[in-house]
Amino acid sequence: MALPVYATTAERVWHYVFNVFCAGVFVFLIAPILVIIPLSFNAEPYFTFTEGMLRLDPEAYSLRWYRDFVQNPQWLHAVKNSIIIASSATLLATTLGTIAALGLSRAEMPLRKTVMSILIAPMIVPIIIAAAAMYFFYSQLDLAQSYTGIILAHTALGTPFVVITVTATLTGFDRSLVRAAQSLGAGPAFTFFKVVLPLILPGVISGALFAFITSFDEVVVVLFLAGYEQRTIPRQMWAGIREQISPTILAVATILILISIALLATVELLRRRSLRLRGVRE
Amino acid sequence: MAQATATPEQLTAADGTPLKLSLARAMRRRRLTAFLLATPLLLFVLVTFLMPIFDMLTRSVANPEVRSYWPEVTAALADWDGQELPDEAVFAALYRDLVASKQARTVGKVATRLNYEMSGMRSLIMKTQRKVRRIEPPYREAFIATDERWADVDVWKLVKRMSSPYTLSYYLAAVDLRFDPDGNIVAQPENKRIYVPLFLRTFRISLLITALCLLLGFPVSYLLATLPLRISNLLMIMVLLPFWTSLLVRTTSWIVILQQQGVLNDLLVWIGIIDDRNRISMIYNQTGTVIAMTHILLPFMVLPLYSVMRTISPSYMRAAQSLGAHPWEAFWRVYAPLTLPGVGAGCLLVFILAIGYYITPALVGGTSGQLISNMIAYHMQKSLNWGLAAALGTLLLVAVLILYWVYNRLVGVENMKLG
Numbered sequence: 074m075a076l077p078v079y080a081t082t083a084e085r086v087w088h089y090v091f092n093v094f095c096a097g098v099f100v101f102l103i104a105p106i107l108v109i110i111p112l113s114f115n116a117e118p119y120f121t122f123t124e125g126m127l128r129l130d131p132e133a134y135s136l137r138w139y140r141d142f143v144q145n146p147q148w149l150h151a152v153k154n155s156i157i158i159a160s161s162a163t164l165l166a167t168t169l170g171t172i173a174a175l176g177l178s179r180a181e182m183p184l185r186k187t188v189m190s191i192l193i194a195p196m197i198v199p200i201i202i203a204a205a206a207m208y209f210f211y212s213q214l215d216l217a218q219s220y221t222g223i224i225l226a227h228t229a230l231g232t233p234f235v236v237i238t239v240t241a242t243l244t245g246f247d248r249s250l251v252r253a254a255q256s257l258g259a260g261p262a263f264t265f266f267k268v269v270l271p272l273i274l275p276g277v278i279s280g281a282l283f284a285f286i287t288s289f290d291e292v293v294v295v296l297f298l299a300g301y302e303q304r305t306i307p308r309q310m311w312a313g314i315r316e317q318i319s320p321t322i323l324a325v326a327t328i329l330i331l332i333s334i335a336l337l338a339t340v341e342l343l344r345r346r347s348l349r350l351r352g353v354r355e
Numbered sequence: 356m357a358q359a360t361a362t363p364e365q366l367t368a369a370d371g372t373p374l375k376l377s378l379a380r381a382m383r384r385r386r387l388t389a390f391l392l393a394t395p396l397l398l399f400v401l402v403t404f405l406m407p408i409f410d411m412l413t414r415s416v417a418n419p420e421v422r423s424y425w426p427e428v429t430a431a432l433a434d435w436d437g438q439e440l441p442d443e444a445v446f447a448a449l450y451r452d453l454v455a456s457k458q459a460r461t462v463g464k465v466a467t468r469l470n471y472e473m474s475g476m477r478s479l480i481m482k483t484q485r486k487v488r489r490i491e492p493p494y495r496e497a498f499i500a501t502d503e504r505w506a507d508v509d510v511w512k513l514v515k516r517m518s519s520p521y522t523l524s525y526y527l528a529a530v531d532l533r534f535d536p537d538g539n540i541v542a543q544p545e546n547k548r549i550y551v552p553l554f555l556r557t558f559r560i561s562l563l564i565t566a567l568c569l570l571l572g573f574p575v576s577y578l579l580a581t582l583p584l585r586i587s588n589l590l591m592i593m594v595l596l597p598f599w600t601s602l603l604v605r606t607t608s609w610i611v612i613l614q615q616q617g618v619l620n621d622l623l624v625w626i627g628i629i630d631d632r633n634r635i636s637m638i639y640n641q642t643g644t645v646i647a648m649t650h651i652l653l654p655f656m657v658l659p660l661y662s663v664m665r666t667i668s669p670s671y672m673r674a675a676q677s678l679g680a681h682p683w684e685a686f687w688r689v690y691a692p693l694t695l696p697g698v699g700a701g702c703l704l705v706f707i708l709a710i711g712y713y714i715t716p717a718l719v720g721g722t723s724g725q726l727i728s729n730m731i732a733y734h735m736q737k738s739l740n741w742g743l744a745a746a747l748g749t750l751l752l753v754a755v756l757i758l759y760w761v762y763n764r765l766v767g768v769e770n771m772k773l774g
Contacts, residue, residue: 084682091574091578092578094574095574095575095578098571098572098574098575098653099575099590099593101571101650101653102593102594102596102597102650102653102654103593103596103597104612105597105605105608105609105612105650106596106597106600106604106605106608108608108611108612108618109604109607109608109611112611119616120610120611120614120616120617121611121616121617121618121621122618122621169395169396169399170396172392172393172395172396173392173393173395173396173397175392176388176389176390176391176392176393176394177389177392177393179385179388179389179392181382181385181386181388181389182386182389182390182393183386183389183390184390186763186767186768188390188393188397189768190759190763190768191397191400191405192393192396192397192400193768194400194404194405194759195400195404197707197755197759198404198408198711198752198755199710199711199712199713199728199751199752199755200711200713201711201713201728201731201732201748202408202411202711202731202748202751202752203404203407203408205411205731205732205735205744205745205748206407206408206410206411206748207403207404207407208735209407209410209411209414209741210406210407210410210411211407213410225403226403228399228403229399229400229403229404232396232399232400236396286599289601290601290602290603292602292603292714293713293714297735307601307602307603310601310603310604310607311603311714311718314603314606314607314610314718315718322607323607323611326601326603326604326607326608329600329601329604330600330601330604333596333599333600333601334596334599336599337592337595337596337599340599341588341592341595
């Protein structure tokens with residue numbers, strides 16, 4: 074978008090207006106996330122910048138809310154729950170989703186479009202409908218207010234992401250490698266673990282990370298299905314926002330932002346690696 | 356080889372079966388293998404996701420209360436013509452059902468169910484069951500003496516109508532209609548019409564959010580698509596980071612920024628644009644919902660737009676301009692039409708996600724920013740009118756599925772991009 078030397082004044086003005094507008098949109102996207110980080114070090118129990126913070130007075134900053142977070146048994150319990158639920162759901166969703174993607178990406182797959190639209194449905198159906206429906210159904214099966222129920226629900230919500238990313242990775246996959254392995258005497262399982270999986274691993278891991286963050290961030294199903302015992306981090310934050318208790322949620326939010334930055338970086342690296350493995354040049 | 360060309364019908368595989376048959380068999384096996392691979396997930400989604408939704412759909416028409424808790428009344432009313440007050444036998448059945456359902460503690464459910472259809476029914480039934488011990492034959496006079504509303508034919512018509520196993524009344528309520536005593540469909544009284552306006556508000560706010568996302572997303576996608584990849588990949592992080600950040604975190608930050616004592620108001624006061632006493636209320640109303648949801652859904656607009664714009668060669672625009680088109684004309688007549696698939700995909704996706712949104716309106720919407728999802732949650736958790744919640748949910752689901760079908764035709768789910 075460099076401006077050519079022969080640009081007219083109108084073009085120049087337009088060019089700068091356009092760039093300023095885009096910069097504004099980027100600020101709109103990123104500022105809300107960045108604003109929370111300094112506020113979480115607030116020494117006062119306010120949700121806004123104090124005068125001391127603006128003067129950069131070290132007295133006005135503290136780790137008080139982080140201390141509160143790590144010393145609060147409720148939050149620690151929520152962290153434990155979130156990790157248990159999200160990792161179980163991720164494991165299940167990744168396994169089921171990867172196997173399904175292997176079938177879906179084959180040329181011979183019958184009814185591909187229909188099956189695909191059914192498998193993607195959990196991503197499209199409004200979460201409140203899914204949560205309400207699961208509440209009715211799982212209560213009848215005695216799965217409400219249980220870890221099993223939430224893990225199953227989160228698995229269902231996470232699988233579309235795995236299916237999408239793994240099928241996308243498999244579209245660039247060279248099928249003759251499988252035939253080569255088989256002609257050399259490898260069985261289907263051996264071929265999968267030694268040939269296919271290493272090549273599609275970046276896609277599988279990105280899918281798994283998507284499934285993980287879906288479960289880790291999910292609150293509506295938890296609101297309906299979880300009892301007090303199964304409260305997760307988002308559920309605890311929900312309670313915090315509703316009751317305006319303390320800036321501890323800002324500290325938690327900062328930690329979650331750091332986690333998402335780490336996940337985003339991992340996914341981006343994996344995407345590049347996958348492109349390289351498939352011989353695509355950017 | 357020579358033999359094969361001489362008699363083409365005789366082509367055989369190594370084991371002697373005709374080649375055509377053998378090929379068909381092999382293809383069938385391969386199709387089956389492919390399908391079997393997808394089966395575990397298909398079954399899983401069916402059991403954990405689709406069956407619950409189907410179960411909810413049946414709940415929106417199910418009407419078990421009167422039928423199962425007042426079986427004798429149901430049976431006695433079956434032959435009633437609905438013209439005059441029922442006879443003694445029906446009142447006797449009511450007495451027995453009342454006693455039984457009082458003992459089983461189910462009378463409240465019947466009373467609540469009937470009250471959805473006609474206000475005052477709950478108080479009538481609860482009052483009668485409290486005094487049931489004093490009721491003695493002849494039952495008809497005794498009931499009417501307890502409360503004269505039992506002499507109202509409309510009450511009995513309602514009980515009879517509600518004793519059928521299925522009902523459309525939840526759907527009618529969900530679109531601000533109701534049955535009148537004679538079973539005709541009529542509009543709700545003006546002051547009780549809340550769901551149609553709420554559906555309309557949900558559509559209006561979702562459209563506004565979609566338009567805002569397009570307005571903000573289009574230029575940014577254009578910029579990202581025309582910049583060299585090295586820079587655009589860096590800028591893309593700014594789009595993807597919100598995408599990966601917890602929804603609750605993003606909603607919290609909007610509360611921090613927009614509230615009356617929040618960062619933005621402080622800034623405006625400090626600059627001197629507004630007075631300290633006239634801080635703008637930007638949150639806990641529709642404005643808050645629109646701002647926060649636009650922020651949350653913007654990446655879903657940018658990603659499909661960007662992937663389409665990347666494929667449009669800049670030489671098209673140059674060609675148009677070299678043929679004498681003004682840059683604007685070149686943009687509108689050459690570039691913009693080429694981006695339409697991306698615009699369609701992005702708008703549909705944002706709109707689908709917006710009409711079903713729950714968390715953000717619930718936290719920052721106040722009362723004027725509530726959407727239909729919040730009403731479903733209200734009936735699920737507070738009013739416990741699950742039939743109505745299911746009916747509202749089904750209507751929302753139908754709207755979403757129609758849009759999903761269009762999306763599928765237009766874009767194809769298999770082309771969905773995630774970062």
